[in-house]
Amino acid sequence: MKKIEAIIRKSKFSEVKEALHEVxxxxxxYWDVTGLGNEKVGKVYRGVSFSTNDIQRRQLSIIVNxxxxxxxxxxxLKTASTGEVGDGKVFVSDVLETYRIRTGEKGGETLK
Known part of the structure; x- marks a missing residue:
């Protein structure tokens, strides 16, 4: 089993969610997170200047067989990409075991 963690733009969340359901x-x-990125340039929105040092994103945690x-x-990778700096990251790690709390069963069947 694998744990896939993705940090994506909030604006891409609905599209990513639908694409994941399709496959x-x-x-x-998922939850909202704030992080620091490589982009150090300030932005102007409606005449107000703001820093892009603190980046608002959404983090997804997915366990799959x-x-x-x-x-x-x-x-x-396909649905979260805009092609610009700040699209996010995907991390994959091993999951040693899973358990279903209700029944006590363990293993890959708990993901269904």
Whole structure:
């Protein structure tokens, strides 16, 4: 099993969520995060200057069986991209075991 964590632009979240559902990833957790990026240029919005040092993003945490890793990552890369600095990152790590709290069963079947 794999844990796929993605940090994406908030504006791309709906599109990413729909694309993940289309490929069969029907459960994941997400939350709003703030981070620091490489972009050091200030922006002007409606005449007000603001810093881009603190970047508002959405973080997704997705656990999938090994056979879903590639399609999940490809879907994230394709749908979260705008082609500009600040599109985000995807991290993949191993998950040793999962347990379903309700029944106590363990393993990949708990992801269904």
């Amino acid at each position: 069969g990833v029907n459960f994941f957790s 090994d056979d879903f890793e590639q399609i999940t990552v490809e879907t994230l």
